[in-house]
Amino acid sequence: MPGWRRARPVGPDESSPLTEPEYVQRVRAMLVLGGVPWDQLDDGVQQVRLKLLEERAKPGQPEIREPMAWLTAVASRVAVDWHRARTRDAGLRARLAARWSRRPPVEHPEERRVLALAVANGLEGLSAVQRQVLTLRYYADLPVRDIAELLDVPEGTVKSRLHSAVAALRKQLRDLEVI
Incomplete structure (x- = not known):
């Protein structure tokens, strides 16, 4: 595709967008807007960081041209995943309580x-x-x-x-x- 460059290998000294304060602040803001509690924001930032590393590790992936937009989209998906897990756990607790009440x-x-x-x-x-x-x-x-x-x-x-x-x-x- 025109305009896309191939990903280059990431060296150990190469900076990541998530090492820059403005990017971290944007990710944290997206997580807060997504409803992730304050005490779990650092975990959310780490999940976004992990997804960035996974994306860069894929062979033949084009370079992320707009890191801020990419990080914002991934942070919103991490927030959605957090809500899904919380909902699943809440239903699980209710089923466990019902099962125990019958014993x-x-x-x-x-x-x-x-x-x-x-x-x-x-x-x-x-x-x-x-x-x-x-x-x-x-x-x-x-x-x-x-x-x-x-x-x-x-x-x-x-x-x-x-x-x-x-x-x-x-x-x-x-x-x-x-x-």
Whole structure:
């Protein structure tokens, strides 16, 4: 196409538009306008920065001619993605609450209470993704297929996340000498 130049390799010392304050301010403004909370703006800027790096890493991609326009469009899509994830999580919480409300309370011996508290503390030490799949699988008792559908990821990804989460939780419990 006329007017398009081929992308050149990005060197380690080459500046990125997201290192310049005016670009960062524009991205933050777009995220705020998109409804992203103040405490998550830095994460949003990092997501835009990652998308910029991914775009530049594609072989044969033309150079971004208007970085400000490109960053503005990507920041607005990041804000939309944030809202979609929040909506999905809210619906998930409601379904979990409904599922738990149908279960009768069960009395457990002291030993199981100690283990339950240790597991709850261990869950806090896991990443949000690991906590999410463990909660859905073992607390909500959802099959892998349903979890994959809820999170909009492949079943293999759910299995992989479950495996790493269980291993990390097991290590924490062994370190505490609970198991």
